Amino acid sequence: MDRSDAHGHIMAYSTLIRVWLLLLLFTAILVFVSKTFHEALAVWAMLILTPLKAGLVFFYFMHLKFEKTFLKAMVIVTLGVLIVFIGLIFSDLSFR
Amino acid sequence: MSFEPGAVHKDLEGAKLGMWLFLFTEMVLFGGLFLLYSAYRAKYTADFHRSGQELNAVIGVANTIILLTSSLTVAVSVTALQRGNKKLSLICLGMTIVFGVAFLANKYIEWSAEIRHGMFPNSPELLNHPDGVKMFFGLYYSMTGLHGIHVVAGIILLSFMFDFVRRNKITTSDYIKLENAGLYWHLVDIIWIFLLPLFYLAA
Numbered sequence: 001m002d003r004s005d006a007h008g009h010i011m012a013y014s015t016l017i018r019v020w021l022l023l024l025l026f027t028a029i030l031v032f033v034s035k036t037f038h039e040a041l042a043v044w045a046m047l048i049l050t051p052l053k054a055g056l057v058f059f060y061f062m063h064l065k066f067e068k069t070f071l072k073a074m075v076i077v078t079l080g081v082l083i084v085f086i087g088l089i090f091s092d093l094s095f096r
Numbered sequence: 097m098s099f100e101p102g103a104v105h106k107d108l109e110g111a112k113l114g115m116w117l118f119l120f121t122e123m124v125l126f127g128g129l130f131l132l133y134s135a136y137r138a139k140y141t142a143d144f145h146r147s148g149q150e151l152n153a154v155i156g157v158a159n160t161i162i163l164l165t166s167s168l169t170v171a172v173s174v175t176a177l178q179r180g181n182k183k184l185s186l187i188c189l190g191m192t193i194v195f196g197v198a199f200l201a202n203k204y205i206e207w208s209a210e211i212r213h214g215m216f217p218n219s220p221e222l223l224n225h226p227d228g229v230k231m232f233f234g235l236y237y238s239m240t241g242l243h244g245i246h247v248v249a250g251i252i253l254l255s256f257m258f259d260f261v262r263r264n265k266i267t268t269s270d271y272i273k274l275e276n277a278g279l280y281w282h283l284v285d286i287i288w289i290f291l292l293p294l295f296y297l298a299a
Contacts, residue, residue: 010178011171020168027160027292031153034297046293054286061171062282071116078120082127089131093138 009066019060026053108272115276119283122246126287129239133294136231143228148298150215151236155206156296159199160288166195167285170254170278180268182261189258189274192281196251203244207237236295243291246284253277 026049033045059065064072137144173188214221215233222230257277260266266274 011175013172013175016168016171016175020164023164023167024161027157027164030293030297031157034293035153042297046297050290050293053289057167057282057286057289061167061285062279071113074116074120078123082124082131085127086131086134089135090138093135 009063011060011063015060019056023053023056026056106270106272111272111276112279115279119279122283122287126239126242126290129235129242130290130294133235133239136228136235137298140226140228140231143226144232144298147229147232147236148295150210150213151296152206152209153296155202156292159202160292162195162199162202163285163288166192166199167282169195170281174271174275174278177261177266177268177271177274182268185274186258186261189254189261193251193254193258196247196254199247200244200251203240203247239291240295243284243287246287250277250281250284253280 030045030049034042037045058075064075169188169191173185173192176182176184176188210216210233216222217234217237222233254277257266257274260273
């Protein structure tokens with residue numbers, strides 16, 4: 001069971017191991033798809049599975065799921081700014 | 097004037113927030129490089145595709161498994177210490193450091209092979225290739241190199257944490273240093289999660 005102590009949330013060993021197994025599974029799918037299927041499908045697998053893997057590490061290994069809304073919001077703003085910039089760059093590149 | 101160790105005020109929320117603020121600067125630092133990669137990939141799609149095939153995907157995937165597992169061991173180390181199991185915490189921290197060194201050993205083998213093939217920045221061999229290939233290998237060395245420096249920093253940081261836990265400087269009631277070092281290690285893992293498909297699987 002997950003529980004909390006005086007200054008933080010304690011992750012259960014079983015949760016950590018399940019997250020690790022999921023990360024390995026997603027990596028295996030990613031490698032399999034990129035080596036077997038058409039490039040378009042491989043790109044989609046990458047665009048879906050890679051952020052999902054990063055999200056698992058953020059949420060469980062880095063305890064983000066159990067942090068205050070304020071900290072979660074800061075992570076979203078930081079990553080959001082990056083995504084906006086990537087979007088702006090591509091809107092520029094595609095009209096050259 | 098002297099204080100009892102327990103009487104020293106510690107702002108644990110502040111310590112953690114400070115670490116996250118540092119991690120945000122790391123995300124933006126690597127984000128800039130990812131931006132550069134995507135822009136040049138869009139410009140030299142065929143060259144990037146071809147160059148990716150020259151990299152050793154087996155080593156790339158092996159290093160991914162190593163880093164993902166090292167993330168698990170550092171997370172278990174924090175949980176173990178929170179639960180008062182110092183021995184398990186030390187074992188897991190030790191394993192994390194060993195995984196980090198194994199990652200760097202693989203990196204050494206991989207880079208040595210690339211360099212033997214003459215594929216390194218400004219090499220006579222690479223200068224004969226089209227611009228897109230030069231860009232790919234430039235980005236490959238700078239991004240995986242910068243990431244490698246972070247792995248080295250993480251290993252040094254975790255070695256200090258190992259010593260602190262061993263000497264009871266980090267304990268069940270005061271483990272924020274270990275937790276923050278763990279956060280850093282996880283971010284190094286996340287960056288690699290993005291590097292893997294960009295360089296090794298995009299061929």
